[in-house]
Structures are given as C-alpha cells and as structure tokens.
Amino acid sequence: MLLIVNAGSSSLKLAVFEGTVEVVRASVSEIDAGGHRAALALGLADMGVPATQLNAAAHRVVHGGTRLTASCRVTSEVLAGIEACVPLAPLHNPANLTGIQAVAALAPGLPQVACFDTAFHATNPEVAVTYALPLAERERGVRRYGFHGISYAALVRILRDRGDLPVRLLACHLGNGASLCAIVNGSSVATTMGYSPLDGLTMGTRAGAIDGNAVLRLAELHGVDAAGRILNRESGLLGLGGSNDLRRLHQAGTAEAAFALEHFIYWAVRHAGSLVAAMGGLDAVVFTGGIGENDPAVRAGIAKGLAYLGVVVDDAANLQNAGKLHDAASSVAIWTVPADEERQIALEAQAVLAGESA
Numbered sequence: 001m002l003l004i005v006n007a008g009s010s011s012l013k014l015a016v017f018e019g020t021v022e023v024v025r026a027s028v029s030e031i032d033a034g035g036h037r038a039a040l041a042l043g044l045a046d047m048g049v050p051a052t053q054l055n056a057a058a059h060r061v062v063h064g065g066t067r068l069t070a071s072c073r074v075t076s077e078v079l080a081g082i083e084a085c086v087p088l089a090p091l092h093n094p095a096n097l098t099g100i101q102a103v104a105a106l107a108p109g110l111p112q113v114a115c116f117d118t119a120f121h122a123t124n125p126e127v128a129v130t131y132a133l134p135l136a137e138r139e140r141g142v143r144r145y146g147f148h149g150i151s152y153a154a155l156v157r158i159l160r161d162r163g164d165l166p167v168r169l170l171a172c173h174l175g176n177g178a179s180l181c182a183i184v185n186g187s188s189v190a191t192t193m194g195y196s197p198l199d200g201l202t203m204g205t206r207a208g209a210i211d212g213n214a215v216l217r218l219a220e221l222h223g224v225d226a227a228g229r230i231l232n233r234e235s236g237l238l239g240l241g242g243s244n245d246l247r248r249l250h251q252a253g254t255a256e257a258a259f260a261l262e263h264f265i266y267w268a269v270r271h272a273g274s275l276v277a278a279m280g281g282l283d284a285v286v287f288t289g290g291i292g293e294n295d296p297a298v299r300a301g302i303a304k305g306l307a308y309l310g311v312v313v314d315d316a317a318n319l320q321n322a323g324k325l326h327d328a329a330s331s332v333a334i335w336t337v338p339a340d341e342e343r344q345i346a347l348e349a350q351a352v353l354a355g356e357s358a
Contacts, residue, residue, distance in 0.1 A: 001049065002349060003057040004342045005040075007099025009091070012036060014043045016054075017346040024049065025342075036102040044106075056111040057103045058349030060150060060341070062092035062197075064116030065141060071119065071348040073356065074100055074112040082114065088141060089196070091232075113349035120149030123187040128278065131195075144199075146191035148173045148181070154344035155288050155337045156186050166283035166333065170272055173339075174298065175289035176204035176244060180268065182275035190278040192271045198231055201271060202264045204244030207235035209267070237264060246295055265298060269305030282309050284333035287325075293336050294321060303334065 001023065006013040010032075015025040024047040028039040044051060059074075063085040072078055079100065086093045096114075103112055121129075129144040131137075151173050159165040169183040178201040182190040192200030192209075202208045210231070218227035238244040241252070241260025249257040276282045285306065291298055296318045303313040303325075310331030317325050325334040 001054050002346055003044075003049075003054050003103070004060075004345050004349075005057055005099045005103060006060045006342075007036060007095045007102070009095045012039045012043055012099065014040075014047065015342045015346075016047060016049050017343070019350075020343060020347065022342065036098045037105050040099075040102045040106055051107040051110075054107060054110060056113065056349065056353055057107070058113040058115060058345050059096060059099055059103075060117065060345060061096040061114045062117045062147065063089035063145065064114075064118045065145075066143075068114070068116055069119050069122035071113055071115040071345075071352050073352055074114050078114055088145070111353060113352050115150060115345045115348050117147045117149045118145045120153045121146030121181075121188045121191055124189060124191070128190050142195060144191075144194040145196075146179070146181070146188065147193045147197045148177070148179050148191075149188070150341045150344050151288060151339055152181050152183065152188065153348075154340040155286055156183060157344065157347070158337050158340060159286065159335070160186060164284070164333065164335065168276075168279040168281050168283045170275055170279075170282055170285045172268070172272075172285065172287045172292050172302070173289045174201075174268075174287060174292035174295075177206070178203045178264075178268075178289070178291070180271055180275055182278045184279055190275050192275070202240075202260075202267050203236040205233050205236045205238045207231045207239070209271075246291055246298065250297065261297070261301075265301035265305065268298075268302050272302070272306060276309065282306075282311075282332055284335065285311060286335045286337050288337045288339050290339075293338060296321065299325065299336075306332075 002017045004015040010030060012028045012031060016023045026043040026046045028043050031039045061082055065085040065088060068081050082093055082097055100112060103110060131143055133142060152171055155171060165186060167185055171181040171183055173179050177197055179191055179193045181188055198206050200208055218230060237260045240263055241249050241257040243249055249261055287299055300313055300318055303311050312327040312330035313325050313334055314327040323336055
C-alpha cells in the first residue's frame, strides 16, 4: 500500500492507494508545533492502516526550485534541495519537510517519494520564466516558477487517456488558490503564478498580480511581515467582498460581493488572453478545482469573456456541472475535470519506485 501525504503547517491530509485505487483517506487538523508524527499515527489509526502494511509513502512538495523538476526518491540530497527552497516557499516547504520527517520517524526505512507542484512548469521557455532583473538577483532564484502543477499533470493525464487532449489547452485551476496554465501538446508553456503562489488571478485571500511598487508601499507603511500578511491572507475575494467563499458571495446580495465576483471573472479573462497569446490560439478550455468544478456562474462569465475566441457554453450543461460544457456552435471544446491530485502523486511515485527496481 502507498501512503499519500499532504502536510500543511497545522494540518495533515492522508490517502492510501492500492495501485491506482484509492482505499481510504483521512485528515488531521489543528496540529500543534512538532506534532506531525503523532498526527500521522492518529491518521493511520483512523484509516485502519498500520504503518507496517505500507510499502512506500509519497509527498506533495510545493516548491522544488530549478533543480528538483521531476518526482524523485527522497534522499539526503533531495531533503537538502527541498530545504534550500524554503526561502521560496516559506509557508509550504517547511511543512512538507515535517511530513517527510514524520513518516521517517514512524516507519524508518520506508521508501519515500517527493512530487513537486512546480515540476510541471519546468517546460516553460526561459523567456516565460525570467524576470527582467540584474543577473545577481536572477542567480538568487528570483524568477517565475508556477504552481498547481500536480493538478495540471492530472488533468492532462485524464484528457489524454480519454482521447480529448487538444494541441492548445487553457487549463483553469480555480479554488481558494487559483491559476491558469497554457498547455501545448501536454506540456506547460506559461502560467499565471510566478515566483510565489501570490501572482496572477484574484484568489480567495491573495491579491493576485500587483505592481511591485505597490508592494513596496505596503511594506513601507506596515512593515514587511504585515505587508505579506495583507497580500496573502487579507486580500483577494476576502478583501474585496468580505468572504473568500464564493457561495457566500453569491448569496450576500451586496455591491461589494458582486464586485468581488466581477473582479475574479474579469481578471481570469484578462490573464487567459495572455496565455492564449503564448499558445498562438485555443482549442479547448478545462475547469478544475472547487470553483472550477462547481460554480456555473464563474464558468459562464469566463466563457462569455472568451467568446471572441469561439468559446460558446451550453447553458443547461453548465448549470448541471456536466463534464462536457461546449455548445454545438462552439469552435472550442469546454470540459470540467475533477481534481485528481492524490492519484497523480500515487502514479508518479509508483513510476519512480518501479524505475528503481527495473
């Protein structure tokens, strides 16, 4: 059995797979500092899976930097590489490391694999990832990386397996964290998130794209730490409309909530135009994530904004959250694909381990 671990700073999400079949899942929240080992033991007990029955564990790691660009076996060198990326993902990589260490403590010798959210975007051309900064700053790793890569890899796999993967795909991962990705022949060529997950679309609590001088002004007014909190935790839909839950915004009936929804859709369309330009056209749009899969109004708004590209949604199918959303008159296919990150991690980990034994 393969254990999938998604470790946050105060939470732990677990799933167990037998081959490609998910057997059971569990989550533990409100973990005290240093309590991930106990939380892991509790999660395994809740699932009824003793550590002795595990064959391996695989972890979602948010940031792999420029060196860790594919799923790989966890070694001391890989751990050092993940730790070196902590300055690039200070909210995520420390928790991911804690998850790996918790598994090692609970099940010494168990093979572990790391799967990186940044890896899918390693195929972006240099011109797409390079900020126009002095060489010294670029050599410090200040560049675009992109995130949600495991989600994008999963939807590419799903579309390819069913024969629906187009040449030029606009992928929309819309949730509390949101991004778009331009995918050509299954490979990422551009994405909206950049050096960190803050860039790009309006998100649940993140500001999205913002002028660097505006960031400097916030830091001048509030200090660096407070500015970071404002940009990452107090902005986005929450800052505009009073909630980061789209269901509440739809129900609120306030001018602020309506504007927040309009802002979310407007900037998704604006960024989509940039990604379509990077691909040189558009053959299909796919929605995934909590909002992408479940919010007909957002999908309809984005489709309307892309109508000039031949995107025409079937209103009835859209209201039903159907898998196929394009109208017969649409020259662009439109799909919803359920997020399948845990299975993607399982498949990638199994491939890594099988490659070692071959």
